Amino acid sequence: MGPRANALGLIVNGDYILLEEQAGKHSRGTGAFYRPIGGTIEFGERSVETLKREFKEELDVEVFISRYITCLENIYTIEEDMAHEITQIYVVEFKDPSLYKRDVFTVTEGNIVTQARWISLKELEHKVLFPNGLMELLKREFMGGEE
Template sequence: MFPRSNALGILLRGNQILVERFEGMHSKGDGTYYRPIGGTIEFGEYSKQTIVREFLEELSVEIKIGRYIGCLENIYRVGDEIGHEITQLYLVEFADRRKYSKDRFVVREGERTSEAHWVDIDDFITRSKFIYPNGLEDLLSDWRSISYTSVERT
């Protein structure tokens, strides 16, 4: 087994972050947990390309890539399974500003359908809600330093 490389887009609306909602077992227990939109980096694909592709495939929306935020590496356990992932994080924004007024998005990934919505960042910082990958809540605690001024115009 090898580590999984993935990329996630951090999309902010005020003090909220757009995240997909999941139910089930996770490394901190059982129940509801959240993850920003993104996915596995395919062979021959740059992590920035992954985020653009994933937002288009899963939410049917176009985004603009902002600045690179950082990398999180996690080795975690869910039940008897051990996972290892290396995650590239980027600040992103909707290409169509009108999308920010939408409160919920349908997420389609293959046959699976779920929902993404805005969650207050403080819920993750205080750990009243769980967000993955591990360590993201610490990065979000400094979210006010993340600016939209470096968005690439491609």
């Protein structure tokens, strides 16, 4: 199997970022982990279209793309199975400003239902965050370059 191309959208609200909370096996063990909203880029689909589709499918909200940040390449192993992701990262914003006041969002992906919530950027230092390299990117882009 080759690399998987995906796109993730960062929604920042002051000192908070909206992240989906999941639990299970991951490349650093087992337990809770956090990731931005997004998903796999479908064949023939541009990454910005992927983000709009994923936010609509998973959160039932509309977003617009504010800016492109970078591409993160993530190679990792979960229980001896190697995976390779090439992830386009964007800053996105809700079209409906009232959504920034909502504390929790229901995330529906097929039969799996999780939640997304606002997490303090400083609190992320103590959380498992994916994809790898995202914490450094957040520090550079939203926390004044603290390393």
